[in-house]
Amino acid sequence: MTHVDWLPDPFAFLGPHDGLIRTFQPGAEAVSVIGANGEAALEAVSPEGLFAGPFAGSGYTLRVRWPDGNVVEQADPYALSPVLGDLDLHLLREGRHWDLPLRLGANPRTHDGIAGTAFALWAPNARAVSVIGAFVGWNARRLPMRLRHEAGVWELFVPGVGAGEAYKFAVLGADGVWREKADPLARATERPPATASIIAPAPDFSWSDADWMAGRADRQHAGAPISIYELHVSSWRRPWHGGEHDWDQIADQLIPYVVDMGFSHVELMPIMEHPFGGSWGYQPLSQFAPSARYGSAEQFARFVDRCHAAGIGVILDWVPAHFPSDAHGLAWFDGTALYEHHDPREGFHPDWNTLIYNLGRQEVAGMLIASALWWLERFHVDGLRVDAVASMLYRDYSRRAGEWVPNIHGGRENLEAIDFLKRMNAVVAERCPGAVTIAEESTAFPGVTTAVDFDGLGFAFKWNMGWMNDTLRYMEREPAYRRWHHGDMTFGPVYAFSERFILPLSHDEVVHGKHSLIAKMPGDRWQQFANLRAYLAFMWAHPGKKLLFMGGEIAQRAEWNHDGQLDWAALTDGDHLGVQTLVRDLNALYRAEPALHQSDADPRGFAWAVGDDRDNSVLVFRRASPYGAPPLLCAVNLTPVPRHHYRVGVGEAGRWSEIFNSDDTRYGGSGVRHPDSLATQPIPAHGQPQSLEITLPPLATILLRHEGTDA
Incomplete structure (x- = not known):
């Protein structure tokens, strides 16, 4: 690493300053600046890849020639204004920025009239952070980020980089160790076991729901x-x-x-x-x-x-x-x-x-x-x-x-x-x-x-x-x-x-x-x-x-x-x-x-009819709707022995019909069932004035519905 990687604020050194441009392009053969008055070559002022030269004017682009003959023309990230506003940083610091993935992470956008991607990362204790990806040969020296001290956020707008590119952050930790980290706010990633994040386009799905x-x-x-x-x-x-x-x-x-x-x-x-x-x-x-x-x-x-x-x-x-x-x-x-x-x-x-x-x-x-x-x-x-x-x-x-x-x-x-x-x-x-x-x-x-x-x-x-x-x-x-x-x-x-x-x-x-x-x-x-x-x-x-x-x-x-x-x-x-x-x-x-769903959280919708018949492993309970729908009786026999003439007390007189039976032959059961509706009898049972005499199939659950009284 060079001294450039350790700058507390790369924007204070790189980019345009008092008629001078500096750019760090490690590995580049030559760099020139193109402005309104034409193109001027920058001087290589260090073997690590620092180029500098005079420049008069405002807007410019950099032309970088690489050893493989590739020539890239791009805007200078270090000539651009900050990406995040004060409100973003304030909300982040308070833990109530609900649009966080559209501000931090990697977001393609136009910034200062230039298309590219805004990168931002919360890493308050890092000494330095860089964006890395194929667009810089995964070189952590190429794109050091700016620290927004008030929120511990590092940010950088990278021109010319768009959706679909893989990236990570190179983080120089407080302990002096460099680590390559995936983006915690990434909205897309490589397929595992690959570990890079992917720049995702802004959400723009057309919903029909x-x-x-x-x-x-x-x-x-x-x-x-x-x-x-x-x-x-x-x-x-x-x-x-x-x-x-x-x-x-x-x-x-x-x-x-x-x-x-x-x-x-x-x-x-x-x-x-x-x-x-x-x-x-x-x-x-x-x-x-x-x-x-x-x-x-x-x-x-x-x-x-x-x-x-x-x-x-x-x-x-x-x-x-x-x-x-x-x-x-x-x-x-x-x-x-x-x-x-x-x-x-x-x-x-x-x-x-x-x-x-x-x-x-x-x-x-x-x-x-x-x-x-x-x-x-x-x-x-x-x-x-x-x-x-x-x-x-x-x-x-x-x-x-x-x-x-x-x-x-x-x-x-x-x-x-x-x-x-x-x-x-x-x-x-x-x-x-x-x-x-x-x-x-x-x-x-x-x-x-x-x-x-x-x-x-x-x-x-x-x-x-x-x-x-x-x-x-x-x-x-x-x-x-x-x-x-x-x-x-x-x-x-x-x-x-x-x-x-x-x-x-x-x-x-x-x-x-x-x-x-x-x-x-x-x-x-x-x-x-x-x-x-x-x-x-x-x-x-x-x-x-x-x-x-x-x-x-x-x-x-x-x-x-x-x-x-x-x-x-x-x-x-x-x-x-x-x-x-x-x-x-x-x-x-x-x-x-x-009766089976309206009272799922309402105690008025449940009552035991028979809850204590442990000798026969039988359970019978009532489900009811608080809005007047017909009540149901659920009877469960958890032994393999059918139980005939089983008497159950009920609160509603009249006829009850079987509406479900887990022993039905269509489910693979033995077919023990009530083919006809049942009428209550004025025989008290289980604290009720009338009762039903039912048949309980073996290892089965049945449901009976109250159909009203006879006319």
Whole structure:
């Protein structure tokens, strides 16, 4: 390196100064300046590549001849005015610049009448920063940047460089080490394992979803029928020749399937660019860039637009908790712990071998909130499922005594993360009407879905991890032993209305030796399928929105493998096809019956009819709509023994008809069902003045609807 690389302000030395021009062109053979009065050669004043010479006038260009004979004519970056305004720097410093990726990073534009790209990077502790790319032979000596001291931002406008070019930043850290870093604000990247950022054009997608955006609040509130299909894009379905589909191909295949299956939403595991595919996206480094694995940002926007045209909402998993330590990423970015905490007791995540964002630093928190808004506003995404919220809320998460730092009050709560989540949700609620945020939160932290104005975290929904763990643990037991664990199935309604919940059967439950859903079920083949059908029907009837990971709907027997694809061939088997048909019918029923969705977060919509029959492993509960729709009765028999003449007390006299039965032969069941409607009898039972005598099929869930009284 030369003395030029160490200049605290290259603009004070390079460019025009008092009738003299200096330009640093290491490796160039000759440089001349072209102005209104013609062309004049500059003198090589140092062997490192510094050229200088007199110049009178204002506007000029540089003509540079290289040893290979190539001659480049370009404007001088060091003759141009600053790129960022004072307001940009002020908002960045306060952590509330919501258009951050259009100001920092790399943005093609016209500046001082010249076309090129504006580069800007927050690196307050760096000694020097340069833009590097093929346009300067990846030479860190060519384009040193200007430091805007008031915000710790380095900036430079580079004429003649446009969209599609790969670039990085060469950062001389506070520790004296040069590092080549990808752009934290990049809006496009090379396809991994390549690590450079790509200059992206300004977003200019032509949307056709105005009606959807105007009405999506009605589709996503606590009383709407929300049924989510979670998927990993790469391994849902692969091209016949291997590799991965792009967003257009994914849309061609996925959208008709989701519509046919009746799901209201798709939830994509993180698609923000991530270096390691095996992380499934949960260790992202580019919080603003759709992964290059699946095509361009425009293609992703088109995918969302097509989903909306088909009536499907799009939710993205989003990860503000932690990031990987790859050398080209955020770790030790400017020679200091800039994005992470310096103390590993705060800044290192032992479970995932990752680094934890320092959310107490305004610029870091602001960048992440800007990322959330980027997906919601620029890509019209309908919701963000925030990953690993529990790990953010507690300083001692997954740590033993002595391995964590208490907060300023001596407690275990992470006050900075709590403030960040509240602020993020408040900003989203203000700027993105109808969008939802969803917390993956596995503890009993209070008020996750309570409004920020009432001191809650402000999420729209929370994953009900307790329900998932309890009920799966129960279903994995042999029916003969279930009577001793009846509370696993009845505990959920105790707290079902303390938050607005989503019931998740997610990817985490079908990997790492946990087995697929069908393989978790005990018994012989028939019993396994019957158990799964009964469990899925119980889930769809239970209070809470629904989420099912891909493969569950076809009873895939193998664990999910992110390097493969779903076992679509299984659908040639009648039992697997039966489960798929069952899920399709459950989604249709969930939409059609107000009692099943309008009261998902309303305690008036649920009541036990029979909650204590542990000896028979029978559950019966009532679902009702607060708006007068017919109530439903859900009866679940979790033993392989049919139960005839089973009496259930009901509050509504009249006739009840069976509208769903997981034991139906079309699903692969034995066909034990009620062919005709049932009439209540004036026989008291379960605290009710009248009752029904029903038949419970083996390992099955049935739903009965009240059809009114006889005329």
